[in-house]
Amino acid sequence: MSQAATELIRISGHAGVVPGKGLNREFQVCKLVDTTTCIGCKACEVACLEWNGYTFSETTFDNTYQTMPETAWNYWNLIKFNEHERADGTMMLLMRKDQCMHCADPGCLAACPADAAIVQYANGIVDFQEANCIGCGYCMTGCPFNIPKFDPPSRKVFKCTLCNDRVSVGLEPACIKACPTGCLHFGTKSEMKELAETRAEQLRTNSGFQDAGVYDPAGVGGTHVIYVLHDAKNPELYGGLPKDPTIPLSVRLWKGPLKWIGNFGIIFGAVGVFIHYLRFGPKVVKEDEQESHGGTQ
Amino acid sequence: MSSEPYLLPNGRVLRYSFRERLVHWLAGVSYVYLLLTGLAFWSPWLFWIAVILGGPTISRELHPWFGLVFVVGVSLMYSMWHRQMKETPADKAWWASIGHYIRNEDDQIPSADRFNPGQKLLFWGFFWNGILLLLSGLILWLPQHISWNLRFLRLAAVFVHPVCALATIALFIIHVYMGTAMERGAFGSVIRGDVSRAWANHHHHTWYEQLLRNSAERK
Numbered sequence: 001m002s003q004a005a006t007e008l009i010r011i012s013g014h015a016g017v018v019p020g021k022g023l024n025r026e027f028q029v030c031k032l033v034d035t036t037t038c039i040g041c042k043a044c045e046v047a048c049l050e051w052n053g054y055t056f057s058e059t060t061f062d063n064t065y066q067t068m069p070e071t072a073w074n075y076w077n078l079i080k081f082n083e084h085e086r087a088d089g090t091m092m093l094l095m096r097k098d099q100c101m102h103c104a105d106p107g108c109l110a111a112c113p114a115d116a117a118i119v120q121y122a123n124g125i126v127d128f129q130e131a132n133c134i135g136c137g138y139c140m141t142g143c144p145f146n147i148p149k150f151d152p153p154s155r156k157v158f159k160c161t162l163c164n165d166r167v168s169v170g171l172e173p174a175c176i177k178a179c180p181t182g183c184l185h186f187g188t189k190s191e192m193k194e195l196a197e198t199r200a201e202q203l204r205t206n207s208g209f210q211d212a213g214v215y216d217p218a219g220v221g222g223t224h225v226i227y228v229l230h231d232a233k234n235p236e237l238y239g240g241l242p243k244d245p246t247i248p249l250s251v252r253l254w255k256g257p258l259k260w261i262g263n264f265g266i267i268f269g270a271v272g273v274f275i276h277y278l279r280f281g282p283k284v285v286k287e288d289e290q291e292s293h294g295g296t297q
Numbered sequence: 298m299s300s301e302p303y304l305l306p307n308g309r310v311l312r313y314s315f316r317e318r319l320v321h322w323l324a325g326v327s328y329v330y331l332l333l334t335g336l337a338f339w340s341p342w343l344f345w346i347a348v349i350l351g352g353p354t355i356s357r358e359l360h361p362w363f364g365l366v367f368v369v370g371v372s373l374m375y376s377m378w379h380r381q382m383k384e385t386p387a388d389k390a391w392w393a394s395i396g397h398y399i400r401n402e403d404d405q406i407p408s409a410d411r412f413n414p415g416q417k418l419l420f421w422g423f424f425w426n427g428i429l430l431l432l433s434g435l436i437l438w439l440p441q442h443i444s445w446n447l448r449f450l451r452l453a454a455v456f457v458h459p460v461c462a463l464a465t466i467a468l469f470i471i472h473v474y475m476g477t478a479m480e481r482g483a484f485g486s487v488i489r490g491d492v493s494r495a496w497a498n499h500h501h502h503t504w505y506e507q508l509l510r511n512s513a514e515r516k
């Protein structure tokens with residue numbers, strides 16, 4: 001969190017303890033989205049646009065309340081609606097706030113080839129630095145959550161910043177501030193995790209949601225946006241939340257073993273032909289060799 | 298094939314016509330640009346190449362366009378050469394004596410036609426990898442138009458593209474080495490177009506014999 005910049009750890013010529021030292025328990029931030037208390041009012045969508053300076057885009061009507069099919073380069077926060085019919089025939093309107101998950105092990109960052117186009121801060125925020133983005137779109141392929149979006153005119157990719165500009169000066173993200181039901185929370189990762197687990201327990205024991213649980217997928221090292229779900233066994237129901245997201249295998253192979261094999265191969269090849277030249281030299285054809293072919297027929 | 302005569306009045310042999318040389322360099326220059334910009338995005342240690350070539354954004358912008366130029370070059374090569382590049386039963390014997398070829402024991406190698414089997418491998422390697430580079434490159438070019446449901450195409454493309462690029466790089470290293478340092482007299486054939494009679498006879502004996510026969514018939 002922002003206190004890292006204000007917390008003192010040493011003071012010159014100072015008698016006694018350093019005041020405030022060690023007060024911060026944790027710098028890892030986290031946004032908690034409790035889908036069970038979301039009412040789909042979209043105040044967070046509006047707050048996101050307002051804070052980040054985007055105007056309203058055209059909506060796409062597809063027989064649900066959802067604003068558009070997926071987040072857009074200038075629409076980073078989208079409530080996904082799903083009319084879910086349960087086994088007993090009753091209906092449930094599932095609503096999930098979709099945005100960047102701020103993965104601890106971000107696939108977008110792993111895939112990006114441009115120096116400093118994507119950075120990860122110590123507090124867990126994964127942020128795009130558009131000035132350095134070359135618009136290759138690799139991040140869109142590396143992300144398991146379909147989050148980075150391309151803006152054709154500027155040839156840059158944009159996504160939720162977790163309001164890095166607000167968080168770094170000690171404010172909570174804009175969406176959190178706007179939420180009227182208190183289904184959005186912001187704090188340290190451990191606090192949010194604890195709050196989420198408490199809520200999930202409550203849902204299991206008091207509300208009859210046996211499968212209620214917390215979504216903090218280990219496949220991407222955990223995320224800095226976590227969900228409470230009534231049915232944590234089927235996250236796909238919540239607007240296609242992946243069950244066990246990881247950085248895709250082909251991206252890991254490409255950025256891992258292939259890189260080493262390829263680099264070794266290129267260097268081996270270049271050195272190899274040089275050594276061949278040192279050992280065997282060129283094929284020189286003597287001009288008086290004229291009509292007598294050197295080879296066997 | 299061109300209508301230019303192969304045995305030149307100056308006593309040399311025309312190996313590549315003007316059209317062939319032009320196409321060679323169309324493919325060659327575009328390939329080198331693709332290689333340099335591609336390598337810049339392949340490794341952070343080589344990102345500086347993109348900076349030198351006008352900036353990474355421009356390199357990203359132009360790489361696919363040069364890819365199209367390269368594909369045009371390779372297609373023209375295919376139309377000019379694919380018949381002469383066909384594998385023949387005699388190629389087996391040539392490959393069996395590849396050790397002699399590498400050790401410059403040229404009197405131990407079966408005689409070659411216009412293109413020896415190694416050159417055929419280079420050609421077909423570039424041809425097939427070129428097709429895969431084009432297909433994967435088109436996906437990498439416009440990933441925003443490949444929907445989330447078809448994401449496997451993007452995932453395949455980011456892997457296939459560098460794999461095929463690496464395959465062509467292996468061929469390219471050997472090709473450049475042989476064309477400049479190893480085979481003396483070869484480089485001129487793609488610049489001025491001609492080689493000496495001795496060179497033609499030595500490296501492409503079967504082809505040279507045929508030329509002599511043809512010119513004798515014409516007289």
Ligand code: HEM
Pocket residue numbers: 113136328331332334335336338339340356357358360361362363364365367368427430431432433434435437438439458459462465
């Ligand atoms: C045939 C048409 C081709 C198209 C449409 C194409 C397109 C692309 C695109 C869009 C990218 C993403 C980043 C960028 O724009 O630089 C890329 C990357 C790359 N291209 Fe191509 N390309 C083509 C041919 C080639 C060829 C012939 C090579 C041979 C060296 C090559 C080597 C590479 C490499 C090494 C990368 C980086 C891969 C990585 O990041 O791991 N490309 N290509």
Ligand code: SF4
Pocket residue numbers: 108111112113114117118128132133134135136137138139140148156157
């Ligand atoms: S589009 Fe931009 S942010 Fe995304 S991978 Fe390419 S350079 Fe990185």
Ligand code: SF4
Pocket residue numbers: 099100101102103106107108109126142143144145146147148159
């Ligand atoms: S959700 Fe996607 S864009 Fe966000 S940090 Fe994870 S991989 Fe990157």
